[in-house]
Amino acid sequence: MTILLTGGAGYIGSHAAVALIEAGHAVVCFDNHCNSKPDVAVQVEQITGNAPIMVTGDIRNRAALDQVFADHAIDAVIHFAGLKAVGESVALPLEYYENNVWGTACLLQAMKAAGVRKLVFSSSATVYGAPQYLPLDETHPRSATNPYGRTKLIVEHMLEDLAASDPDWRIAVLRYFNPVGAHASGLIGEDPNGIPNNLMPYVTRVASGRLDQLSVFGNDYDTPDGTGVRDYIHVVDLAAGHLAALDRIGRESRALSVWNLGTGNGHSVLDLVRTFEAVNGLAVPYRFAPRRAGDVAACYASPDLAREELGWEAQRDLAQMVGSAWSFEKLATTRNR
Ligand code: NAD
Ligand code: UD1
Numbered sequence: 001m002t003i004l005l006t007g008g009a010g011y012i013g014s015h016a017a018v019a020l021i022e023a024g025h026a027v028v029c030f031d032n033h034c035n036s037k038p039d040v041a042v043q044v045e046q047i048t049g050n051a052p053i054m055v056t057g058d059i060r061n062r063a064a065l066d067q068v069f070a071d072h073a074i075d076a077v078i079h080f081a082g083l084k085a086v087g088e089s090v091a092l093p094l095e096y097y098e099n100n101v102w103g104t105a106c107l108l109q110a111m112k113a114a115g116v117r118k119l120v121f122s123s124s125a126t127v128y129g130a131p132q133y134l135p136l137d138e139t140h141p142r143s144a145t146n147p148y149g150r151t152k153l154i155v156e157h158m159l160e161d162l163a164a165s166d167p168d169w170r171i172a173v174l175r176y177f178n179p180v181g182a183h184a185s186g187l188i189g190e191d192p193n194g195i196p197n198n199l200m201p202y203v204t205r206v207a208s209g210r211l212d213q214l215s216v217f218g219n220d221y222d223t224p225d226g227t228g229v230r231d232y233i234h235v236v237d238l239a240a241g242h243l244a245a246l247d248r249i250g251r252e253s254r255a256l257s258v259w260n261l262g263t264g265n266g267h268s269v270l271d272l273v274r275t276f277e278a279v280n281g282l283a284v285p286y287r288f289a290p291r292r293a294g295d296v297a298a299c300y301a302s303p304d305l306a307r308e309e310l311g312w313e314a315q316r317d318l319a320q321m322v323g324s325a326w327s328f329e330k331l332a333t334t335r336n337r
Helices: 010-023 040-048 062-071 084-092 094-115 148-165 197-208 236-251 270-282 303-308 318-336
Strands: 002-006 026-031 054-055 076-079 118-124 170-176 179-182 213-216 232-234 254-259 286-290
Touching: 010 026, 010 040, 010 054, 010 170, 010 236, 026 062, 026 084, 026 286, 054 118, 062 094, 062 303, 076 094, 076 232, 084 094, 084 148, 094 118, 094 179, 118 148, 148 254, 179 197, 179 236, 179 318, 197 213, 197 232, 197 270, 197 318, 213 270, 232 318, 236 254, 254 303
Parallel strands: 002 026, 002 076, 026 054, 076 118, 118 170, 170 254, 179 232, 213 286
Antiparallel strands: none
């Protein structure tokens, strides 16, 4: 098949491109590069032997989208493009609504016009809001605590309305937990601009000396060691989940399906730091700091539905996540020098 990846040059998109190419699909990436570089195609080609087609464009530009569908016989779309920083979404809500909600509406219009009705959408565990019970299954009530989360929730509702209006759509809503790590080659990974907001890239930058010290946000949560617990999932496993979802919607009778992509295991901040230190033989200096506003004590998935319906489950453990994240950081530090 030929798969269009919006946001395909980004962190998760580039790993999905590798997985799709390795499975024999043709990949077209459509990305405005507001948070990525077009040369990721070179790295994807180094890994797979085949380069994805890179189209520079914005999902808010309907004419550019129509052109992509005219130029390529697209069978399905995986929609990664969007803005994802929670703090930034509080400061710049309109940018988030415009990119994530309006941009998605433009994409869906273009798909409809082109007669392409297979879609995999990048949603997030953030749509569960503060957990009412754990593990989180797909029927847990949804809510949003910040503008970023609200954009994901609005798009989920938009997709539900679309599926109800036309039963020929085949839509997979994938709710990611905490993607971390990098491809085993160390060639692609997460390289955020500026100071990272998320734990894993912050840890790798402290380990490499680019940042001085990690602040552990809160050590008085009701968790085994008092620090926040999350469901970290290796990005290569996450990418494989997209292949399984694409395969499933190809033979699915429901117009819309929802699956969690997580491991089902919760790890604390200190688990992650200590595993990083042990696996990579490095020290990660840290201090305890106050809780971060909006954080919950613990959040982890029930991966049962994905296992039953997609035949997919995460294979890689925390040691592989922190090892691959560090391999990528080492190469990225060399490249940036
Ligand atoms: P990323 O920023 O690395 O990738 C997103 C890509 O989309 C970037 O390459 C960016 O340049 C592009 N993009 C943004 N706005 C665009 C627009 N208007 N038009 C075209 N391209 C545009 O982020 P990621 O971590 O790879 O996340 C991919 C998706 O997964 C996002 O929708 C994100 O909200 C979702 N998600 C990510 C996480 C996570 O922890 N990384 C967790 C849950 C959900
Ligand atoms: C955050 C977002 C979430 C988004 C996800 C992936 C918030 C409240 N949530 O999730 O919506 O889907 O990123 O982009 O921002 N931590 C530290 N020190 C740090 C950074 C993080 O102690 O410097 C802790 C946090 O308090 C948390 C854990 O590490 O307990 C994971 O944090 P992070 O990587 O930011 O992910 P989430 O908060 O789970």
